[in-house]
Every structure is written in C-alpha cells, then in structure tokens.
Amino acid sequence: MSTARVHTELRTESTPRRSPGLPDPRGDLSGAVIDSLRRAGDGCLPQAPADRTDPYGDDLQLALYVLYELHYQGFAGVDEEREWDPDLLALRRTLERRFLGALRADATPPGGAEETLAELLTEPVGYDAASVSHHLRRDGELWQFREYAALRSLYHLKEADPHAWVLPRLHGRAKAAMVAVEFDEFGAGRPEDIHAQLFADLMVDLGLDPSYGRHLDTAPAEALVTVNLMSLFGLHRALRGALVGHFAAVETTSSPGSRRLAAGLRRVGAGGAAQRFYDEHVEADAVHEQVVRRDVVGGLLAAEPGLDADIAFGARATGLVEDRLATHLLTAWRAGRTALRAP
Numbered sequence: 001m002s003t004a005r006v007h008t009e010l011r012t013e014s015t016p017r018r019s020p021g022l023p024d025p026r027g028d029l030s031g032a033v034i035d036s037l038r039r040a041g042d043g044c045l046p047q048a049p050a051d052r053t054d055p056y057g058d059d060l061q062l063a064l065y066v067l068y069e070l071h072y073q074g075f076a077g078v079d080e081e082r083e084w085d086p087d088l089l090a091l092r093r094t095l096e097r098r099f100l101g102a103l104r105a106d107a108t109p110p111g112g113a114e115e116t117l118a119e120l121l122t123e124p125v126g127y128d129a130a131s132v133s134h135h136l137r138r139d140g141e142l143w144q145f146r147e148y149a150a151l152r153s154l155y156h157l158k159e160a161d162p163h164a165w166v167l168p169r170l171h172g173r174a175k176a177a178m179v180a181v182e183f184d185e186f187g188a189g190r191p192e193d194i195h196a197q198l199f200a201d202l203m204v205d206l207g208l209d210p211s212y213g214r215h216l217d218t219a220p221a222e223a224l225v226t227v228n229l230m231s232l233f234g235l236h237r238a239l240r241g242a243l244v245g246h247f248a249a250v251e252t253t254s255s256p257g258s259r260r261l262a263a264g265l266r267r268v269g270a271g272g273a274a275q276r277f278y279d280e281h282v283e284a285d286a287v288h289e290q291v292v293r294r295d296v297v298g299g300l301l302a303a304e305p306g307l308d309a310d311i312a313f314g315a316r317a318t319g320l321v322e323d324r325l326a327t328h329l330l331t332a333w334r335a336g337r338t339a340l341r342a343p
Helices: 003-014 028-038 058-069 080-084 086-107 113-119 132-138 142-156 172-185 195-205 221-235 237-267 272-303 305-334
Strands: none
Touching (some): 028 058, 080 086, 086 221, 113 272, 132 142, 132 305, 142 195, 221 237, 272 305
C-alpha cells in the first residue's frame, strides 16, 4: 500500500468531525435566521418576506442554505433540536415556494424526460466559450482552479448525500440501480475512496482548507443555488422525480467535464490527489450515466409514468443553475478578478 494511501486512511479514521460555524448574514432574511440560531430561538423570524426578495439572490439563498444545513452537519453551538423547529420550517417553506416558483418559470422544459436528457449528450455550438471546464482545461490558472475547488466544496464535501434521500421513495429496478450508483459514490466500502474524501484530498493538494463548510462565506449566490437545488429536491418526496432528473443530468455531463478538469490540473502542475478526483469521475460517471438513464430513470418511469415532467424539470433546472454559476465565474476570471465574495 502506498504511503499516500496510508496517510489518507489514517486521516479519514482519526480526524474528528466538527460542524462549521454560522456564516455572516447577507441581508434581513439570512440575518434573522442566523440570529435566531445564535439566540437559541429567541430571535424574531420574518413570516412572509419572500415576495420582495430575489429568489436567486444572496440573502434568500444563504437563508435557505443555513436552514438546509440543519439537516446535514448542522452548525457549531446550535442545538441539534433546531432541525425541526416549527418556526424555522415555516420560514423555509415560504422561501422554498419563492425559489421553486422561479425555477418552474425559468426551467420548465418543452419536452419529457427522454428528450431533455438526450439533449445533454451533445454539446451545443459555442458551448466551449460558456463552459468552465473548457476554460480551465485550456486557459485556467492555478488560482482559478483553487477558487473553483473552494466553491464546489460546498457540494463535493457532501457529495451524494442529497441524492440518498430519494432511496426510500424509489422501488424495484430504480431503487436497486440508485443504490448501486450511490455505493460507488460512497467509496464502495472503502472510507478513503468516498468521493467527498477524494475532494478533500484534492483541496489539500491545492493548498486549501478542506474543512466542511469552511468556504461558505466566500461563495456567491450562484454557487449556493447549485447546492440548494439538490437539498430542495431531496427533502421533498413530492419532488423525487426532479431529484432523479437532477442526478441524471449530473451523471450525463460529469464524465467529459471531469476529463477536461483533470487535463487542466495536469497542465498547471497540480498534485496527484487533485487529479485523482476528476480521473475517478471520468470512468465511473461514464458507467453511471448508462445505469442512471436506463435503470434509475427508466425504472422510475415504468413504475410512476406521471413523473416524466418532473424528471425533465429536474434536469433542466440543473442546467439553469449551472449555467448561472458558469457565467459568474467566467465573467470574473476573464476580467482578471476573483469570483469569490472574499479571498
């Protein structure tokens, strides 16, 4: 066994888990949520402010992110019972309706699941100019890879967790196939191969702090939206079709994008662990894409054909939020400035 593998195994076994601290607020909504959590429930929560708030903006998205995080690792110093605080849940529902309404208005596809997912197999003309992975492979500098990793850590350090929520809501072929793919995502029984751990190793190679939630305050709304989308779909049984659509879209587009990112990391001289995360996804996700489309999506549609439109919506919404993040990143980088809210 290699020295690097031994060190990775020791780190996964010996590093204690710590919940992150609460982030800095970005407006009245997120401020009220964070203040309530700091005051053990004594803070005053707004009841219906969402109609006046940008559904994709920093304030609403940070408020949602914090509320969702109570169902993941929570926050240091916050009572774990707050996960099911009725006032917080009521506010979350108000914010979710605003967010979901905007997504349905902006991302409802004209066709069904098969047509929507088939579109993802071919890159449209001019896609390379709007693609983060194309940019990083060809022109990306090391500082841009570091920024990208910091922002993506909000999801990749909980990789596959939001999708696991759909398992109790699936049956038969769809459930068996989803479990098989998730098994790979969670390391196939090896803690050092859990994809979240592989991403933490990537961050170390790039000189970044890999602590869970460490980079939340640096992340713009466009990055928060990509994580909140999965939490929204995952936490609602009624949106199980949308979550499967999201999963299918990610697995369909992951392999070619990962190949480009791995090549870019080699070009800038990043370490082996940084390259390994994306190398792992090139092969694994090429296989996963076939399983997800044939057995997860196909199995779910066979069991519940009425979810066809929801699967298509989940896939289209995924493309929408990823395109928004790509535009933000590339606009900043091409202007020679940081895409982060703070260094």
